[in-house]
Amino acid sequence: MSGRSPRLVAPVGATDTHIHIYHAEVPPAAGGPALPGDFRESQYLEMRGRLGLERVVVVQPNAYQDDNSLTLAAIRALGPGAKGVGVVKPGVPDAEIERLTRGGIVAQRIFQLPWGTVGFERMH
Numbered sequence: 001m002s003g004r005s006p007r008l009v010a011p012v013g014a015t016d017t018h019i020h021i022y023h024a025e026v027p028p029a030a031g032g033p034a035l036p037g038d039f040r041e042s043q044y045l046e047m048r049g050r051l052g053l054e055r056v057v058v059v060q061p062n063a064y065q066d067d068n069s070l071t072l073a074a075i076r077a078l079g080p081g082a083k084g085v086g087v088v089k090p091g092v093p094d095a096e097i098e099r100l101t102r103g104g105i106v107a108q109r110i111f112q113l114p115w116g117t118v119g120f121e122r123m124h
Contacts, residue, residue, distance in 0.1 A: 010052035019044060020061040021074040029065035036063075041077040055081040060109055068100060075104035085109050 024038040048056065056078055060071045068086045075082045086105040088096065 006051055010054075013055065014051075014053045015055040015057065016048065016051075016053050017057050018059050019056060020059055021070060022061060022063065023070060026064070026070055028063040029067050032061075032063040032065045034063065041074050045078065055083075057083055057085060059085045060087045068103075068105065072100070072103040072105070 020039065021041060021044070022035050022037060022039045024035065028035055044056070058071050058074045058078065060066075060068055064070060066087045066089050068084075068088075071084050071086060075084045082104060084103070084105040085107045086100050087109050088100070
């Protein structure tokens with residue numbers, strides 16, 4: 001990353017509350033939109049370092065629908081300051097929720113726009 005360093009100094013504990021990770025070699029899931037490009041953990045770590053952020057929330061991209069594997073891998077790669085927001089469909093087994101929780105996913109995404117995996121009509 002090039003350019004001037006930011007003039008703003010992030011406060012202690014500053015958190016980036018919404019990022020997506022994409023790997024071009026991981027194709028989008030059926031029903032999801034095309035990938036917007038490649039954005040990797042290493043690129044985010046470089047940006048995070050320049051901005052002085054300590055924590056991050058990795059949000060499951062719609063392109064990958066309810067396949068949370070890349071989001072889980074990103075949480076591991078980004079370290080102890082990373083947590084995630086995943087996507088599950090109704091009826092997912094409790095064991096899967098527990099696996100996602102152990103992996104750092106602490107919330108689930110409801111997306112009411114085109115390509116959303118789970119909209120309001122599926123909630124009960």
